[in-house]
Each structure stands twice: as structure tokens, then as C-alpha cells.
Amino acid sequence: MAGTWIFVEQRDGNIRKVTFEMLSEAQKWGDEVSAVVFGKGVAGLAPELAQYGAAKVLVAEDDIFAEYNTGAYVAQLAAMIEESSPNAVLFAHTFNGRDLAARIAQKLELGLATDCLEADISAGKGVFTRSIYAGKALAKVEIASAPVMGTIRAGVWEVTENAGAGEVVNVDVKATAADVYQNVKEFIPTVSARPELTEADVVVSGGRGCKGPEGIALVEELADLMGGAVGGSRASIDSGWLGHELQVGQTGKVVNPTLYIAAGISGAIQHLAGMSSSKFVVSINTDEEAPIFSVTDLGAVGDLFKIIPTLIEELKK
Amino acid sequence: MKVLVCVKQTFDTEAKIDLKDGKISDAGINMIINPYDEVAVEEALQVKEKGLAKEVVVVSAGSDKAVEAIRTALAMGADRGILVKQDADADEFARAKVLAKIISDEAPNIVLAGHVAADDGSSQVPTRVAEILGWPHINVATTLEIADGKATCNCEADGGNQITEVALPAMISTQVSLNEPRYPSMKGIMQAKKKPVDTVEAEAVESKAKIIEFALPEAKAAGKKLEGEPEELALAIADFIKNEAKVEIKK
Ligand SMILES: Cc1cc2nc3c(=O)[nH]c(=O)nc-3n(C[C@H](O)[C@H](O)[C@H](O)COP(=O)(O)OP(=O)(O)OC[C@H]3O[C@@H](n4cnc5c(N)ncnc54)[C@H](O)[C@@H]3O)c2cc1C
Numbered sequence: 001m002a003g004t005w006i007f008v009e010q011r012d013g014n015i016r017k018v019t020f021e022m023l024s025e026a027q028k029w030g031d032e033v034s035a036v037v038f039g040k041g042v043a044g045l046a047p048e049l050a051q052y053g054a055a056k057v058l059v060a061e062d063d064i065f066a067e068y069n070t071g072a073y074v075a076q077l078a079a080m081i082e083e084s085s086p087n088a089v090l091f092a093h094t095f096n097g098r099d100l101a102a103r104i105a106q107k108l109e110l111g112l113a114t115d116c117l118e119a120d121i122s123a124g125k126g127v128f129t130r131s132i133y134a135g136k137a138l139a140k141v142e143i144a145s146a147p148v149m150g151t152i153r154a155g156v157w158e159v160t161e162n163a164g165a166g167e168v169v170n171v172d173v174k175a176t177a178a179d180v181y182q183n184v185k186e187f188i189p190t191v192s193a194r195p196e197l198t199e200a201d202v203v204v205s206g207g208r209g210c211k212g213p214e215g216i217a218l219v220e221e222l223a224d225l226m227g228g229a230v231g232g233s234r235a236s237i238d239s240g241w242l243g244h245e246l247q248v249g250q251t252g253k254v255v256n257p258t259l260y261i262a263a264g265i266s267g268a269i270q271h272l273a274g275m276s277s278s279k280f281v282v283s284i285n286t287d288e289e290a291p292i293f294s295v296t297d298l299g300a301v302g303d304l305f306k307i308i309p310t311l312i313e314e315l316k317k
Numbered sequence: 318m319k320v321l322v323c324v325k326q327t328f329d330t331e332a333k334i335d336l337k338d339g340k341i342s343d344a345g346i347n348m349i350i351n352p353y354d355e356v357a358v359e360e361a362l363q364v365k366e367k368g369l370a371k372e373v374v375v376v377s378a379g380s381d382k383a384v385e386a387i388r389t390a391l392a393m394g395a396d397r398g399i400l401v402k403q404d405a406d407a408d409e410f411a412r413a414k415v416l417a418k419i420i421s422d423e424a425p426n427i428v429l430a431g432h433v434a435a436d437d438g439s440s441q442v443p444t445r446v447a448e449i450l451g452w453p454h455i456n457v458a459t460t461l462e463i464a465d466g467k468a469t470c471n472c473e474a475d476g477g478n479q480i481t482e483v484a485l486p487a488m489i490s491t492q493v494s495l496n497e498p499r500y501p502s503m504k505g506i507m508q509a510k511k512k513p514v515d516t517v518e519a520e521a522v523e524s525k526a527k528i529i530e531f532a533l534p535e536a537k538a539a540g541k542k543l544e545g546e547p548e549e550l551a552l553a554i555a556d557f558i559k560n561e562a563k564v565e566i567k568k
Pocket residue numbers: 206207208209210232233234235236247248249250251252253263264265266267268269270271274284285286287290302303304305330352
């Protein structure tokens with residue numbers, strides 16, 4: 001085989017955890033694992049990537065790559081793939097990762113399996129497991145075009161340390177200003193001291209049962225106590241209690257935390273689509289018939305306004 | 318200006334999924350327009366209502382039944398439809414190829430699509446179509462402004478809001494927060510019946526990805542459901558958080 005490439009998802013040198021998850025899992029396929037990183041001043045990321053098993057770190061350094069930019073990244077990666085013919089190339093299933101992956105797949109006329117939960121990669125072949133119908137079914141997809149391409153959901157694979165050689169290989173820059181056709185005028189980061197929903201280990205979500213900002217404040221305080229993210233059902237987002245980017249569910253984010261706490265959320269099928277793969281689910285709801293209890297490990301039938309304050313006190317002890 | 322909207326027919330999001338002969342069964346399932354595509358249709362209509370476009374064309378690739386999704390879009394106010402008859406097994410590569418063919422024949426100034434289909438959840442088709450056409454693509458758009466031959470959108474990127482500007486023609490994929498789709502009026506439904514829908518056969522394109530197995534996820538074992546005084550319930554949850562989920566508490 002000619003190696004597995006993991007495209008490194010980073011912004012300003014901060015590598016997303018899903019990159020380490022992919023590097024760790026890729027060790028299982030018995031092929032040499034390389035991290036591919038584009039940016040400005042990114043060669044210094046090599047030791048961090050080596051820690052999770054990158055034997056090589058293929059670095060394309062240039063001003064043009066300072067921020068993600070579709071045209072330049074596609075031109076560069078397509079040229080590298082054509083030159084080196086890796087066996088497989090994996091990306092994070094993120095805003096930028098899926099843009100790059102689908103563009104490359106089309107440009108090189110390849111199959112692509114997106115938002116994958118499992119991958120089994122061998123020479124010239126990849127079989128991926130994807131969740132379809134918002135998690136209500138699973139599909140195994142075979143990609144037989146080369147290289148095998150997939151985008152991977154964050155949080156589904158374990159991070160394990162595997163000392164890799166981390167040999168830095170500087171690749172020729174193939175992208176030019178003529179490849180750029182999109183103007184990213186501004187990126188306004190969400191100002192939040194909390195982790196991002198899709199990467200958080202703990203998510204506490206509030207629904208219509210929170211009744212307003214005071215209920216949401218309880219949810220936030222509970223989340224902060226565990227270093228968790230805050231999420232919401234569509235009802236609480238539509239009510240304006242939380243920002244749109246915090247919606248969990250079919251038309252929001254899919255989360256994969258160790259612990260998911262649903263407070264005042266009924267558990268509509270569209271909400272379950274976003275959280276049912278959480279490892280542990282705790283629910284607080286006054287209605288003992290609420291559907292959320294069918295996916296709950298520990299359910300409390302009661303009033304969140306009475307339970308959460310005591311819970312906060314108890315956890316602080 | 319002309320706006321084209323890519324509309325996929327999908328299962329109702331409430332639908333319960335079952336397998337029959339190893340495949341997803343569509344028996345008794347209510348079919349809808351993919352929720353994001355409904356938002357795309359609404360946005361196209363608003364672009365037309367602002368006087369920025371003269372025509373809204375709706376395109377769907379699928380079986381004969383997909384014409385219902387086109388009719389719904391026409392009832393909302395779109396002007397005409399094109400149904401591309403294509404096998405349900407077609408992968409994203411094959412679907413993008415046939416849609417790109419129609420789009421290059423129609424030559425719209427802007428194409429609106431959903432950012433993901435609620436059924437296969439692949440998030441590939443609009444990006445692939447844009448690549449075939451050599452167009453820019455703005456993904457997960459939460460606002461759209463069109464002026465001076467350019468489109469500018471806020472988009473929901475990871476970790477923040479990204480403002481992207483591209484020259485037309487361009488592909489724009491919607492997030493649900495872009496707008497609130499209108500319901501078709503009675504008059505709209507009547508008019509839709511008379512609006513033209515062309516049916517064309519998809520050119521044969523070989524898929525690159527193949528689904529080899531469908532399965533249903535394992536049902537989660539029922540957990541514990543506690544009733545009692547709020548204090549007791551709070552203690553039980555605290556214990557679960559610390560000792561089962563083993564979450565570290567930041568005091
Ligand atoms: C196409 C489509 C896509 C959708 N996508 C999403 C999505 O991505 N995410 C999503 O969440 N929804 C989505 N929905 C909406 C979904 O169907 C539900 O309407 C929504 O999830 C309900 O939110 P909720 O549970 O907060 O509110 P409700 O269903 O109103 O539930 C509120 C719950 O709070 C409980 N409660 C009330 N008071 C208290 C109290 N004091 N203490 C404890 N519990 C209390 C009630 O018993 C009830 O169970 C979508 C719908 C459609 C049609």
C-alpha cells in the first residue's frame with residue numbers, strides 16, 4: 001500500500017482533536033500514516049502530530065495557505081495526491097474538511113464516504129460505516145476508487161498515543177493566486193469560554209422546559225461546573241434563549257459526548273438524532289412519559305428548577 | 318437573473334425506519350422536500366420578489382415520485398420544474414454529474430441547494446456540482462445578499478461565523494436559519510398543477526461508492542427512571558455523574 005494520509009484540521013496552529021482521533025485509528029490499518037498540513041508556520045506542529053502516530057508530516061507552507069481557502073487547498077492537495085498516489089485520504093467531517101474532501105473527490109472523479117463512524121481500510125479498498133436517516137439506520141459504503149476517501153465524525157474514535165517518527169517532508173507549493181476564487185471577508189469566532197459542542201466531553205442541553213433565560217442560566221452553570229458545552233433543543237433556540245449554533249439535533253449539531261444531560265427536553269425524534277450516540281445520557285423532565293427517557297441511562301422525573309440547584313450544590317462539594 | 322434550486326425528495330423526519338429485504342423500506346412513508354431545500358426554495362422566491370431575478374426553476378433527480386417535491390415547490394411559487402429520472406442507487410458522484418449537466422444547460426446565475434440531505438446525510442452534492450461547473454460555493458449559509466454580480470453570506474463555520482463573498486454564478490447551500498419557508502396557498506396549489514415540469518432521463522454515469530449493507534442501530538437498553546423528592550433525585554444524578562460517567566468537576 002502507499003500510505004494513509006490524514007488531513008490536519010487546524011486554525012492558527014490549534015489542531016482539532018478529531019485529527020488526533022484519525023491519526024490514532026489509522027494505526028490499525030497497518031499502513032504508513034502521514035499527516036498532511038497546509039498553512040503558514042505549521043512545520044512546528046510536527047511533534048504534536050508524531051505523538052499520535054504520524055510517521056511523516058507532509059507540510060505545504062505558504063502565505064496562500066494561511067487560512068483555509070477552497071481553491072488553493074484543492075489545487076495543492078489534488079497535485080500531491082496525483083504525484084504520490086496514497087492509498088487513502090481521510091478528512092474531518094467539518095465545515096472545511098467536507099468542502100475540501102468533496103471538491104477533491106469530484107476533481108479526481110472519486111467516491112467519498114462522508115460523516116463516517118467506522119472505517120476498514122485495506123489496499124485499494126475502504127469500507128465505511130455511516131449513520132443515515134439522522135442516526136435511525138446505518139449504511140456500509142464501499143469505496144473502490146483510488147485513493148479511498150472519507151470524512152470522519154468528531155468524537156467517535158479514541159485518541160491513543162503512538163510515538164511516530166514525525167519526519168517533516170516539505171512539499172512543493174503548487175497552488176497560486178490564480179486558484180483562489182472565494183473571498184473570506186471575515187471570520188468571527190464564537191466568543192465562548194466553553195468547548196465546542198461537537199468536541200465537548202460533556203454537553204448540557206436545555207429545552208422548552210427551561211421556560212426562559214433563568215432556566216438556561218441553570219443549564220449553563222451546570223455545564224461550566226463540568227467544563228462542558230451548552231446546547232439546546234429547537235424550541236429553546238427558536239425562543240431566542242440560545243444561539244443557532246447551539247442547536248442539537250437533525251437540523252443542528254450531532255454531538256458525541258461522554259455525558260449528555262437533557263433538561264426540560266421532550267426528546268422529539270429530530271432531537272434524538274443529534275444526541276442518541278452519547279455514551280451516558282441523563283434526563284430531567286416533569287413528564288414521566290417523555291420520549292427522552294427511552295434513550296436515557298439515568299432519568300429523573302421532576303422539576304429542573306428544583307433539581308438542578310441542588311445538583312449544582314452537590315457537585316461543588 | 319435566473320435562480321435554480323436543487324430539491325431532493327426525502328422521508329418525513331418523523332418517519333420510523335425499517336428494513337425490508339436488506340434495504341430501507343419506503344412502505345407507508347410520507348415523503349417531503351428535504352427541509353433545507355424548502356428553505357432554498359423560499360430564498361429563491363424572496364430573491365425573485367426583491368426584483369433580483371425573473372425566474373425560479375426547480376430541479377430534482379429521482380424517481381417519478383419526486384415530481385411531488387417539484388409540485389410542492391411550484392405551489393410555493395417557483396415557475397417551472399425539471400425532473401431528472403435517476404436510479405435510487407446513484408451515488409453523490411453520479412447525482413452531481415446529472416445535476417451539473419442540467420445546470421449548465423439552464424445557465425442560471427445562482428443555484429440554491431440544501432447543505433445536507435436529511436436521508437443520506439452526505440453533504441456532498443452541492444460541493445461536487447460546484448466543482449464540476451468550476452463555480453464557487455458558499456456552504457451552510459444563514460444570510461444571503463446579492464449585489465453587483467456578487468453573493469455574500471454569513472455561514473455557520475466550525476467555531477464561528479464566516480462571511481464569504483463570491484462572484485456569480487455561484488452555488489449557495491442553505492442552513493435552516495436562513496428563513497422561514499412559506500406554506501403553499503390554495504391558489505398556489507391550483508396554479509402549480511398548470512406549471513410546466515419537464516422530465517428528462519439522466520445520462521448514464523457509473524457510481525463510485527456502493528452501499529453494501531444497511532442495518533438498524535442497536536436499541537439502547539432502557540435505563541433507570543427515578544421518581545421522588547427533588548433533593549434525592551439531585552443526589553442520584555450527582556452520584557451518577559461522578560461514579561458512572563466519571564466526569565471531573567471543576568469547582
Ligand atoms: C424538519 C424538522 C427538523 C427539526 N430539527 C430539530 C433539531 O435539530 N433539534 C431539535 O431539538 N428539534 C428539532 N425539531 C423540533 C422537534 O420536533 C421538537 O419540536 C423540539 O425538539 C421540541 O423541543 P423541546 O423538547 O425543548 O420542547 P417540548 O417538546 O415542548 O418539550 C419540553 C419538555 O420540557 C418538560 N418540562 C416542562 N417543564 C419542566 C420543568 N419545570 N422541569 C423539567 N422538565 C420540564 C416537558 O415535560 C416537555 O417534555 C425539528 C422538527 C422538524 C419538523
